Amino acid sequence: MFDLVITRVLITKLTLTIEDTVIDSAKKYARQKGKSLCDIVENYLKSILQ
Structure with a gap:
């Protein structure tokens, strides 16, 4: 059996x-x-926020 995982990524302009x-x-x-x-x-930004 497989589980379906849906992830939504919101993108914002800056x-x-x-x-x-x-x-x-x-x-x-x-x-x-x-x-x-x-x-x-x-x-x-991701690297400094980890």
């Missing part, structure tokens, strides 16, 4: 005020890693 140079560098970093800037920020 507006941040960050220096242009920081954003440019972060976008470059994300491109080099093959990830979106959103993924980089989300993973960083």
Whole structure:
């Protein structure tokens, strides 16, 4: 017998005020890693909240 588990993940948009140079560098970093800037920020936040 199998149990079905459904998990809902809510996604919320967030507006941040960050220096242009920081954003440019972060976008470059994300491109080099093959990830979106959103993924980089989300993973960083998850890592510091654990």
